[in-house]
Structures are given as structure tokens and as C-alpha cells.
Amino acid sequence: AEELEEEDEDEEEEDGGPESALEKSPFQLTAADVYDISSVVGRDLLQLRAGPQLPAARARLQFRIVRVLEMLEALVSESSVAEEQLRRERDSLRRELEQLRAAPSSLGPDQMVIDLTDPNRPRFTLQELRDVLQERNQLKAQLLVVQEELQCYKSFLPPAAPCLLISGSSLPRGYSTDLETEY
Structure with a gap:
């Protein structure tokens, strides 16, 4: 288990490692970052099964799961705000469309709209x-x-x-x- 941790630490130092994805803002995550987070959580779960370092691995895993949940919460709240904005814009466009559909009736039979x-x-x-x-x-x-x-x-x-x-x-x-x- 110690050898695995040393190899993982070497990889993390080279390119920021998969753990760096946990430190990013949820709005800056890429698909690769999501896979990195999944890899980190999976590795921690494997270490829990291995056994001897149970309290440290459990605490690390718990921290990472809490971080993932915080990211999901931020994304969901941002998504609901964006959804509400889209709903308002859609309603506004519908009203505008209804007004435009009603506008041609205001033209007389001898009138036309020219672009x-x-x-x-x-x-x-x-x-x-x-x-x-x-x-x-x-x-x-x-x-x-x-x-x-x-x-x-x-x-x-x-x-x-x-x-x-x-x-x-x-x-x-x-x-x-x-x-x-x-x-």
C-alpha cells in the first residue's frame, strides 16, 4: 500500500495529479477532471479494503466525498439559476411572438410589410x-x-x-x- 501511495504522489507532482481536480472550481471542471476525481475516490476505496491504514484512508475519502458533494451542489444551484433565466427569456420571446403575430392584423387589406x-x-x-x-x-x-x-x-x-x-x-x-x- 505504501508503494502505491509513493507512485501516486510521484504522478501528482508531475502534472498536478488527479487530486488537483478536487481543488478546481466546479464551473471549471472538464470531463477529464471528473474522471480524475472518480479515479481518486476509487483508489481510496481500494485502500480501505486493503486494511491497515483505515482511519487515515477513511478521513481522506470522507473529505473527498464531501468536496464532490459541494461541487455537485454548486453545479445544481448554478444550473437552476440558468434554467430560471432561460425560462424568463423563453416567456419573453413567446410574448414578443404573440405581439408580432397580432401586428399584421393591424395592417389594412391594402397594406404590406416591406423588409x-x-x-x-x-x-x-x-x-x-x-x-x-x-x-x-x-x-x-x-x-x-x-x-x-x-x-x-x-x-x-x-x-x-x-x-x-x-x-x-x-x-x-x-x-x-x-x-x-x-x-
Whole structure:
């Protein structure tokens, strides 16, 4: 039994040993630490069976079991606090969800919700689009009038003559220099 204790003490000195897991905060324990604690308690139980050093081994085992119970108590109390926080957060999220579900009913039949981060969202009102289309059509009509007038000017001028017309009197009947004329 003394040889086992000496070997265990040598191992403990090298890397802190399995007993160092008992000294950690319960919130810093890892799975390896839990295995170390289990190993230490198991070793103490084996020493109790071996016999001759009963009072010292029993006291050491009792201390370690008390420490493990303290760790479990701390973990359980922390767990219950975290559970209560999660419960409150869940209830808060449920209330928020209910409010959001109720919110769309406040929208009229002609209303909709638009996500401002959506790149495919509508950016103009229908009236603005109508105005732009109307302006485009007016500009097209004016362009056609100007093109026809240009054709008319080209057909009346000799190829070497300057491109100046002083009045619209030499235009054929039905042609006008007025850009507002609609066809």
C-alpha cells in the first residue's frame, strides 16, 4: 500500500495529479477532471479494503466525498439559476411572438410589410412609375417629331447648301416646327 501511495504522489507532482481536480472550481471542471476525481475516490476505496491504514484512508475519502458533494451542489444551484433565466427569456420571446403575430392584423387589406434590407424590394410607388412612363412616352413622341422635321429639312436642302432654315414657311403642309405637336 505504501508503494502505491509513493507512485501516486510521484504522478501528482508531475502534472498536478488527479487530486488537483478536487481543488478546481466546479464551473471549471472538464470531463477529464471528473474522471480524475472518480479515479481518486476509487483508489481510496481500494485502500480501505486493503486494511491497515483505515482511519487515515477513511478521513481522506470522507473529505473527498464531501468536496464532490459541494461541487455537485454548486453545479445544481448554478444550473437552476440558468434554467430560471432561460425560462424568463423563453416567456419573453413567446410574448414578443404573440405581439408580432397580432401586428399584421393591424395592417389594412391594402397594406404590406416591406423588409428594407431586401435587395428586391419595391423602391418606387406606382404613381412614380406611371409618371416616369408618361414622361418617357412624351419624350419618345418629341423625338419622333424632331426626327421627322430633320428628315424634312434634309429633303428640302441641296447637298451643298448650309443647314439653316429661317422660317417654317418652306415646309410642306401639315409639318410644324412646334415640338408640342402630337401625332
